[in-house]
């Protein structure tokens with residue numbers, strides 16, 4: 001099946017893209033790796049596509065001692081290849097490398113992935129695990145910042161208003177003492193995850209976050225296990241996991257909970273071994 005006809009425009013700025021969005025029946029086109037299949041399956045039938053790939057603000061890059069600000073238009077491949085700095089001691093590059101196949105990574109963007117909000121997406125879980133924030137810009141140039149865990153409301157649902165553009169993600173700069181573990185369970189390389197476990201520990205910054213991803217909705221932060229990780233280390237966090245997974249993932253069938261538990265334990269093992 002092929003897409004229905006649409007008009008194709010290119011926006012030069014976020015303001016222009018947002019103004020076009022406000023006119024309705026319009027979708028932004030970044031890498032097209034999620035929107036393309038949706039158009040072809042006619043799950044999306046916008047009257048107009050607005051290409052945002054050449055908007056300079058979406059390719060911006062800024063860093064300081066505290067954080068890295070990455071424009072929404074950087075591709076998975078550019079992150080994988082280290083074209084942009086990795087402020088997370090290798091976690092970003094590791095995650096990018098595990099997304100789909102190189103052909104998808106060459107075009108797919110971190111912002112497109114977040115805006116699409118597939119619950120099985122790697123960036124969504126990773127950025128919640130890092131406690132990252134997003135910046136969003138509207139038609140009149142007004143900007144707002146939001147924690148990624150608040151940005152995603154549910155499967156394919158975000159806080160973006162119809163006329164807003166996801167501008168950038170802000171990632172913490174992890175200290176040299178920081179450790180992380182990331183485990184993605186999927187049937188074969190290049191597929192979306194069946195389960196994701198992520199654990200990040202940066203004691204100097206008081207940062208400890210254990211997150212279950214690919215859970216049919218927004219990634220789920222496990223606060224008790226995270227607190228145990230910070231206070232007593234990976235073994236204590238591992239001991240707290242079964243009870244907290246049963247509590248916070250109670251909406252999933254037992255076998256699905258077990259899969260997340262395995263992913264989380266392997267993420268913790270990765271963290272402990274790093």
Ligand SMILES: Cc1cc2nc3c(=O)[nH]c(=O)nc-3n(C[C@H](O)[C@H](O)[C@H](O)COP(=O)(O)OP(=O)(O)OC[C@H]3O[C@@H](n4cnc5c(N)ncnc54)[C@H](O)[C@@H]3O)c2cc1C
Pocket residue numbers: 027028029030031032033034035036037052058072098099100101104107108109110111112113114115116120121122123160164165166167190191192193
């Ligand atoms: C075969 C295949 C396998 C895949 N496997 C994985 C995987 O293992 N893990 C994974 O995480 N992903 C996977 N993906 C998805 C891939 O990562 C996509 O690149 C990503 O989900 C969408 O990014 P994009 O830049 O292509 O966005 P697009 O497809 O262009 O857009 C997606 C949505 O986001 C909106 N959008 C785009 N940019 C912005 C913006 N700046 N502001 C507001 N809205 C915006 C669009 O309007 C659209 O609604 C896979 C895709 C394919 C085709």
